[in-house]
Amino acid sequence: MAKISRAEFLGLSSVLAGAALGCRPSPDGNAASTSSQRATEADLVVVNARVYTIDDAQPRAEAFAIKDGRFMAVGSTGDIRNLASARTQVVDAAQMTVTPGFIDTHCHPSGVNELYEVNANVRTVKELQEALRKKAASTPPGYWVSAYMFDDTKLDVTLHRTHLDEAVPDHPVAVNHRGGHTSWYNTRALQLAGITRQARDPDHGRFFRDESGELTGRVAELARGVFDKVGRREEFTPEQARERAKNGMAHISALLTAAGLTTVHDAGAGRARVLAYEDAHRDGLLRHRAYMMIRGDDIISALKAAGVYTGFGNQWIRIGGLKYAADGSASERTMRMSTPYVGTSDYGILTMTQREIDEAVEDGHRHNFQIGIHANGDIAIDMVLKAYERVLQRWPDPNRRHRIEHCTLINPDLLKRISACGCIPTPFWTYVYYHGEKWEQYGDEKLRWMFAHRSLLDHGIRVPGASDYGPGPFEPLMAIQSMVTRRDYRGREWGPNQKVTVDEALRIATIHGAYASSEEAIKGSITPGKLADFVMLERDPHDVDPNEIKDIQVVRTVVGGNTMHPKAANVA
Secondary structure (H helix, E strand, O other): OOOOOHHHHHHOOOOOOOOOOOOOOOOOOOHHHHHHHHHHOOOEEEEOOEEEOOOOOOOEEOEEEEEOOEEEEEEOHHHHHOOOOOOOEEEEOOOOEEEEOEEEEEEOOOOHHHHHOEEOOOOOHHHHHHHHHHHHHOOOOOEOEEEEEEOHHHOOOOOOHHHHHHHOOOOOEEEEEOOOOEEEEOHHHHHHHOOOOOOOOOOOEEEEEOOOOOEEEEEEEHHHHHHHHOOEOOOOOHHHHHHHHHHHHHHHHHHHHHOOEEEEEEEEEOHHHHHHHHHHHHOOOOOOEEEEEEOOHHHHHHHHHHOOOOOOEOOOEEEEEEEEEOEOOOOOOOOOOOOOOOOOOOOOOEOOOHHHHHHHHHHHHHOOOOEEEEEOOHHHHHHHHHHHHHHHHHOOOOOOOOEEEEOOEOOHHHHHHHHHHOOEEEOEOOHHHHOHHHHHHOOHHHHOOEOOHHHHHHOOOOOOOEOOOOOOOOOHHHHHHHHHHOEOOOOOEOOHHHOOOHHHHHHHHOHHHHHHOOOOOOOOOOOOOOEOOEEEEOOOOOOOOHHHHHHOOEEEEEEOOEEEEOOOOOOO
16 A cells, blocks of 8 residues: 555545445355454554554554454554455554544533524623624514623623623523523513512522622522523424434534544433434434433433433443532632632532532432532532542442542542542643633632642542533643643643643543543553544644644544544444
């Protein structure tokens, strides 16, 4: 086979796509000989690559072979070429870098908002107002105008309800923060909900006010529930809703695999999301593997009644743990801490009591589920650990691997307890870079213990990576840069004591992600027998300026031997 140049390789769109070739008889016409030959020949081989296997038994290689969707052999280019026949797809990687497929252990992939809603990921209030006006013009009277992916610290001014009033005075408006824990409402929405200056903050929520006591329109956590009961929202038939969900999943799946993600842990899948995965997979539109963290009393009750628990499913769609949330947000500055935000008396917000956490954990644990509880601040993390320690003492199970979702602000005591109970923390991995302007409200000392990948590794904890998309970008190469440099997009360094090496970041992004779902035996490394999930990168993250890792091009993403980016094959 003629060697393909790097430029030519980058231009190919289907070089890894499997070809449907008919059976060819052996030279002597012996069918048994043909069958035996095919059992040992590869479907696909990749040669002349810089392969980081993330397998301690063979950390580096030049080539590998794939058979029936799994890695067949790993080794030198010469050895692997011997496994190719005339039917085998042979790819010369031209010395590009290959790693196992990246795994994001906390994400919210829906795609519905991206396809159908108002995108508030803008940088000026004028742009936001224009987008809301446009939506309101096609919205019937009395119906909500909603926007998603808003980021308050990246807007040119502090958003206030009066800005929303100027754009849309008559419809109720909700501008939802990309972090998922706070929203901004216009005056009309507040009026419909009966929220006045005299309104008291409910348990586990807050109505924000200015210095004079007037409502700003910003509302946090469970206080937002009152708005669900007023105004009208666009309605869809069950069939329409299901089609939208499937289309959204197909859309977001393409984006995820384009970034190099081959497995994503969905941290809050309800019934509609489960169906979206099933429908997209059935129609050959699901490009990534999904580990679903289930959220919602209705579906949790149904699974328990059916005797379904963590691990049910197949290689594409699998039931993961049960998902709960104990406190607020890091990016929205509502997480519950033992010390206040800089210059304030605000310690953040809890969204569950200790009793509620204990009951949820005991129930899930005794029904054979992994549990994953959102806990950002050190107070919330302590509460979750108490619940885990309690059930593991009463009903020991060393392999359950309960999780602390986000596990943002830790300390030496929490580190020891996380290690002792075998829990899996899932810290944000793109946050240092992307949300840098927010960390001033936490301060340098807290950032020494936030997103603490270094400390967790040093305690022998197999910490994975997690984007929490939409709150954080999902691109794993941005994440690797963020963990390696601890620099934000402006170049400021935060918590340099928590830096990791490129090799450690690659382990976090691959085999540690597989461990978080107890799937390390089938994915997370380029090892014979494991699922053939891998990513090909134009440049080696070890060789570039660490501050440019995020700019490395993902040339190809392959899941189960099928190319999912740039061109998808049928995965049914």
